[in-house]
Amino acid sequence: MVYRGPYKVRVEEKDIPRIEHPNDAIVRVTKAAICGSDLHLYHGLMTDLRIGHTFGHEFIGIVHEVGSSVQNLKVGDRVMVPFNIYCGSCFFCARGLWSNCHNVNANATAVGGIYGYSHTTGGFDGGQADYVRVPFADVGPAIIPDWLDEEDALLMTDALSTGYFGAQLGDIVEGDTVVVLGAGPVGLYAAKSAWLMGAGRVIVVDHLDYRLEKAATFAHAETINFAEVDDLIVLLKKETDGLGADVVIEAVGAEADGNLLQHITGSKLKLQGGSPIALNWAIDGVRKGGTVSILGAYGPIFSAIKFGDAVNKGLTLRMNQAPVKRQWPRLLEHIKAGYLKPSDIVTHRIPLEHIAEGYHMFSSKLDGCIKTIVLPSAA
Amino acid sequence: MAYISEKTHPNPSAAELRARIPGWGADLDPVNRPSFPRERRDLDSGAHWDYPEEQPRDPSREKSIEHLQLTPVYGTAQPLKGFSGAIRRFAYERFSEARAAHWLLLILGDRVDAIEEHLRSFATLRPDNPITQTGVLSEFRRHPIKSRFGSKRADVKHMWLDPILVAGPWVLAGYVVYRVFRGKKG
Structure with missing residues (x-):
């Protein structure tokens, strides 16, 4: 697939990527997924997003070709590829900050490398394609265990690891x-x-009933539809003895709804680095001395965040792109033990040829869409 | 309700939660959490180099001026080209990531790129088609009414903006072309 401007994508023929570095691999993609953060690209929110760019940072596949210095993979291996591109040896990688590599993204120092996520994250085409170039093949990808379901493996490449x-x-x-x-x-x-x-209590907030139903069944959570309440923060305070939650996890990002002005200025008119509604609800909804965990993706320009309240409440704000591969050994144990079944949230599977439909359906939240898997034609 | 030193309504007990939630508390001990502590020096990344070999240098490859050198690996997906490329190159060469001008120029570059590429596509056998490329033709297969109405969805309030944002520039461009040709005829 290629990006053709905001809200527009199509399938095009491209050359099979070539080895450009001795530790590159070329992977034939067998399954890819559309991530919520791909919608920020689709809507034209990310900077330096060039026409012709191929999205896709969640994918698995089969090694098609390896560079001369690759030791850990061979042609034919079935691999899952973390969305982070990283060298494994720079100052940050040496400290386990594998999502913050300094050696792969020439375009920006603030963010590491990510597949198919604009030139602001390095200018690497992504995996919603038949083939993809995988830099540092000895560092990022891992062979998929025989016992692991392929869709579960795919979801480990970002969404599950990030959550x-x-x-x-x-x-x-x-x-x-x-x-x-x-x-x-x-x-x-x-x-x-x-x-x-x-956790002693988990409450999930959204405005889409079908997703809240999934939160109740899949994640055993209590749910709140914020569109049905007058003031979400007042309700959260009532639910927590007037204190606020001990922890708020922000899993929304740049296109948050709930305040028309913030949504239009941040998401539609691109006057902010994204709509900060969810961030501000997190600051308002957490208790004094509490922790806000930020997972949502935002653009690099300023956003109108209520920092004064965060200071006055003595909050701890924690955030990063997930260093995906660090999560894998423990997540594999949880999947094997039956505690997690990632593919339970998959709602749609589409051929790559229908990618425009896939993006429109996900963007417009049609047909109960939660997670869409894309099946390349070469799979 | 009086504010006291403990929660007035305590959450369910560990025993109750363990019985109800599969895996409850498996990672209660931070030692079992793979990202604890955040920075660790004992992880094996798989790298077998202190500094990786360098991808062949492309002197025309743009880079952030905050970087001391071109990174040893870099993306080659869509090299800079055209007027949008000149705008983007200026953003990279003149302004750091700390400057709003850097990002605002890159946003401008994105919009100019879209115009350039749309025009270029009209000189090919496969011109851009905003109808098929937006996927709107799939609406009727995907329960458009049931999905949007019947429950409270916050985004329904601003959905009317999307067609304007997508189709607006095309309609405007068509109107400009129409006026130019009419002007020439007149």
Whole structure:
């Protein structure tokens, strides 16, 4: 698929990518997914997003070709590829900050490399395609265990790992009340993960009833439809003895709804680095001394965030892109133990040829769409 | 309700939650949390180099001026070109990521790129088609009414903006072309 301008994508023929570095691999994609953060690209919110760019940072596939220095993979291996592109050896990678690599993104120092996520994250085409270039093949990809379902493997490449990471950022202690803003895939996984960390109560907030139903069944969470309440923060305070939640996990990002002015200035007119509604609800809804975990993706320009209240409440704000591969060993244990079944949230599977439909359906929240898997023609 | 030193309504007990939620508390001990502590020096990333080999240098490759060098690996997906490329190159060469001008110029570059590429597509056998490329033709297969109405959805309030944002520039461009041709005939 290629981007043709805001709200427009289509399938085009491109050359198969070539090895450009001795540690590159070329992977034939067998499954990809559309991520909520792909919608920020689709809507033209990310900067330096060039016409012709191929999206897709959630994908698995089969190794088609390897560069001369690749040691850990061989042609024919079935691999899952974390959305982070990273060298494994720079100052940040050496400290486990694998989502913050300094050696892969020439275009910006503030963000590492991400597949198919504009030139602001390095200018690498993504995996909603038949083939993709995978830099540092000895570092990022891992062979998919034989026992692991392919869709579960696919969801580990971002959404599940990010949700699980977000629950960790909340520093949850036993019995905490955790509010998750957003019942998309990442929010659902964060809510489910909060229980693993020992939460005493998990409340998920969204405005889409069908997603809240999934939060109740998949993540065992209490739910609130913010569009049906007069003031979400007042309700959250009432639900928490007037204190606020111990932890709020923000799993919404740049296109948050709930305040028309903020949505239009931040999301439609691009006058902010995204709509800060969910961030501000997180600051308002958490208790004094509490922790806000931020998973939502935002653009690089300024947003109107209520920082004064965050200071006055003594909050801890924690955030990062998930260092995906760090999560995998423990997540595999949880999947094997039956605590997590990531593919339970998949609602649609479409051929790559129908990519425009897939994006429109996801963007407009049609047909009960939560998670869409894309099947390339070469799969 | 009086504010006291403990929560007035405590959450369910660990035993109750463990019985109800599969895996409850499996990661209660931070030691079991893979991102704790945030920075660790004992992880094996798989890298077998102190500094990776460098991808062949492309002197025309743009980079942030906050970087001391072109990164050893870089993306080559869509090299800079055209007027949009000149705008983007100016943004990269003149302004750091800390400057609003850097990002605002990149946003301008994106819009100019879209115009350039739409025009270029009209000289090909596959011109841009905003109807098929937006996927709107799939609406009727995807329960457009039931999905949008019957429950409270916050985004319904501003959905009317989307067609204007998508189709507006095309309608405006068509009107400009129409006026130019009419002007020439007159």
